[in-house]
Amino acid sequence: MKNQAYRMALLYDFYGDILTDRQKEFYDLYYNEDLSLSEIAENYGISRQGVRDVIVRAEATLTELEDKTGIIRRFHLMQDQLKEVLADVEAIARRNDAVGQDEEIEALTTRVKAVLDKLKQE
Numbered sequence: 001m002k003n004q005a006y007r008m009a010l011l012y013d014f015y016g017d018i019l020t021d022r023q024k025e026f027y028d029l030y031y032n033e034d035l036s037l038s039e040i041a042e043n044y045g046i047s048r049q050g051v052r053d054v055i056v057r058a059e060a061t062l063t064e065l066e067d068k069t070g071i072i073r074r075f076h077l078m079q080d081q082l083k084e085v086l087a088d089v090e091a092i093a094r095r096n097d098a099v100g101q102d103e104e105i106e107a108l109t110t111r112v113k114a115v116l117d118k119l120k121q122e
Helices: 002-018 021-032 037-044 048-069 071-099 103-121
Strands: none
Touching: 002 021, 002 048, 002 071, 021 037, 021 048, 037 048, 048 071, 071 103
16 A cells, blocks of 8 residues: 555656646645545535545546656666765775875766756655
8 A cells, every 4th residue: 555655656656747726735635644535525514435536537537648648657766876976986986096086086076976866856
């Protein structure tokens, strides 16, 4: 279930703005606030099935967007590639330390690490 909740949170983070206001509200209450369908239904004066229908439509919309665009998949791929580049830069820095400190190599590795840190934060 945690994996499903994580997936739904990612879908919402990437594509949530495309949902209607009602879909956003119910989706947020269900997945982020951990309210049950019955609790949401009671708060909004509608049936449990009505709440479920809104959430299912929202899930379908978000899933369809990811299936078509693959943005989340590419995001994860990019994160993995950034880790690989960082590991390589750190290996170059260690090698530079071991064979004799070249100041230009040190400056370049420091600059590349800074760029990678910025990319990871975005």
